[in-house]
Amino acid sequence: MRIGFGYDVHKFAENRKLIIGGIEVPHSLGLLGHSDADVLVHAIMDSMLGALALGDIGKHFPDTDMAYKDIDSCQLLKRVYALIKDKGYKIGNIDSVVALEEPKIGKYIPLMQEKLAKILEVEENQISIKATTSEGLGFVGEKLGASASAVCLLEKNN
Template sequence: MIRAGIGYDVHRLVPERRLILGGVAVPYELGLAGHSDADVLLHAVKDALLGAAGLGDIGKHFPDTDERYKGISSMKLLAEVHKLLNNHGYIVNNIDATIVAQKPKLAAYIAQMNSNIAAALDIDVTQVNVKATTTEGLGFAGQGEGVAAYATATIASVQA
């Protein structure tokens, strides 16, 4: 059986934080505010995976009220989601995601993001497709106030 899930996340851009997207430290004068490393792309991916499995969302599993997750790498939490899926009898089939940001330009970092996600989920890099787009100056992303990400995921049941 194949199941699908959708994830969405947004974080505000702020000074004095690193910009981490897809596990990549992207050089930029602003970073994303959040309890963890605020990797908006990985947050959307994790929510898509959890949704596909019917296991809630990242707030349920990694609440921002829990100090254990303060500043934690979203790559580490993606690996935890992978374990959770495996424990429930699922494997990841594919990930498709879009980062929405006016700046910085992200094309040079997409391949590494794909590789990072694939490695954390123990899948081939061809099963991950990250894209980036702008909003042509419209909305919070277009005005440089924040970054959003959308993700879809399909998983397959390995149970007989």
């Protein structure tokens, strides 16, 4: 078994969709990034890559490459998962946290779990997504952006 940790942060911006866990969440602001800035999927990908010491998403999908401009992060997740499978591993489970003051995303978590589980070929109960605030502290508390962290357990295929 291998364990990896991932963390990502993006600031809010106007004229962007808010995509978290592959799901569009209605909000007046979106997250700014080279891709769709899906902070949760980015943290999950980094945790998967980290478990096998394969670097980070910036190494695999650099923000200097226009091929990744505004790309759906779930497409990148599929590529990372293919790499993990090629190395002989499968997902044991993923535990993650998204931190943002607003909007509240609790009702969207089951949709996120369903989408990510399908991509990663696991049961929905193998993908844990929690939401929290930062109690008004820091950039998240000031509603300037969102952060996410994730831990991934990979298991060697038999």
